[in-house]
Amino acid sequence: MSFFSIIKNWFTEAPHFEGTITATELIGSRIQKVTISLPSPVATQFPVGCYVQAMTSGVVPRAYSVATADTTSFTLLVSFGGRGAGARFFADTPVGTVVKCYGPFDDFPYRAGTGRSKIFFATSTGVAPFRRMVEEALNEGLEATLILGTPKESDIAFRSDFEEIARTNPYFHFIPVLSASDPLWQGARGYVTDQVSGKTELLRKSDIYICGVPMMTLSVLNILKKEGVPEAQIFVQKFG
Ligand SMILES: Cc1cc2nc3c(=O)[nH]c(=O)nc-3n(C[C@H](O)[C@H](O)[C@H](O)COP(=O)(O)OP(=O)(O)OC[C@H]3O[C@@H](n4cnc5c(N)ncnc54)[C@H](O)[C@@H]3O)c2cc1C
The missing domain is CATH 3.40.50.80 (Nucleotide-binding domain of ferredoxin-NADP reductase (FNR) module)
Incomplete structure (x- = not known):
């Protein structure tokens, strides 16, 4: 299987949704705090420590950790110190914009119950x-x-x-x-x-x-x- 077909299949098969930016706020000089609403409420909020892959500018995937979440929306912190593709997208994109997101991916969970x-x-x-x-x-x-x-x-x-x-x-x-x-x-x-x-x-x-x-x-x-x-x-x- 070629590299491109692996990537294509991954994006086809991974769970995804269309979110809508409902708030966007500059924090200091390097961070955009972005709230994205879900297309419909979910029974369980996104897991603690998870991330989503947002398709910035429609085609450029960038991973962002979910900072806060409830059953209707979640919040990301986007760094734009370097003004890369994802940074430029979220710095310039207004409220109301629809963003396709893959995930949530839960590979950095909180480990409960260790007592430490x-x-x-x-x-x-x-x-x-x-x-x-x-x-x-x-x-x-x-x-x-x-x-x-x-x-x-x-x-x-x-x-x-x-x-x-x-x-x-x-x-x-x-x-x-x-x-x-x-x-x-x-x-x-x-x-x-x-x-x-x-x-x-x-x-x-x-x-x-x-x-x-x-x-x-x-x-x-x-x-x-x-x-x-x-x-x-x-x-x-x-x-x-
Ligand atoms: C699991 C996971 C979770 C993550 N969570 C977050 C998160 O919560 N928040 C977050 O901000 N990031 C997070 N990241 C990193 C994120 O996915 C991006 O890689 C990162 O934000 C940079 O993306 P970008 O598109 O802005 O920059 P890129 O386009 O990837 O560029 C990276 C850097 O290259 C340089 N560069 C790019 N284009 C140019 C150019 N034309 N000229 C000169 N220099 C250039 C810039 O310095 C830029 O910062 C996460 C990554 C992973 C894997």
């Missing part, structure tokens, strides 16, 4: 799957730490949601880390990997989820290996 605390490492739009995973962990009564790397304060997606959860739930620790922060920024600076020194015990007793740019993923994996975190406790979304 959770540490989520993300950069920029890589925070998308963690918007709901944080709540899953807290619903299980587990400690959850979100370490989110991004250049500037204005680029922190779901900031008010995470701050509100942290304010009301002592088990949640939200650590935004800025690499190009304003001098007035009171929080952490640098990279997400700067936040793990001295946390060997916490790392070893936690499930670790990683989602974001390959450079961050590799750096975190390197640290986890050195710290002796068992591989069975590490889950990576292959974003880039």
Whole structure:
């Protein structure tokens, strides 16, 4: 079977639907938050951690993690730092546009029932799957730490949601880390990997989820290996 027939069959056979953009919002200078409504309500919302393949400009497939979902719609965070094909499509496309989507694909699920605390490492739009995973962990009564790397304060997606959860739930620790922060920024600076020194015990007793740019993923994996975190406790979304 040729490469092209494999791709053609994959797209023919995969579940798909026509979604409609119902809201689109610029977050900072690099992220478009896009809400897409489903053609009809579903009995069960899209799984936590899943992604969809959106056919941008009608023909260019791009994968995006589902950040929030209910039975009638879901939300994506689209990075357009590099202004690639998918980025340009979502930055320029107005409310009301129909987008064909394949999925949802559920290859980065939240692992319930391990009893271990959770540490989520993300950069920029890589925070998308963690918007709901944080709540899953807290619903299980587990400690959850979100370490989110991004250049500037204005680029922190779901900031008010995470701050509100942290304010009301002592088990949640939200650590935004800025690499190009304003001098007035009171929080952490640098990279997400700067936040793990001295946390060997916490790392070893936690499930670790990683989602974001390959450079961050590799750096975190390197640290986890050195710290002796068992591989069975590490889950990576292959974003880039
Ligand atoms: C499972 C999975 C989940 C994902 N989830 C998300 C998500 O939630 N959010 C998200 O944003 N991404 C996500 N991604 C990545 C996403 O699918 C895209 O690969 C990524 O957003 C870049 O797509 P793009 O079309 O904007 O850029 P591409 O067209 O793929 O280009 C990539 C880069 O190449 C460079 N480039 C492209 N065209 C040009 C040009 N003409 N001139 C110069 N440079 C150029 C740019 O730097 C650009 O950023 C996910 C990927 C996977 C596999």
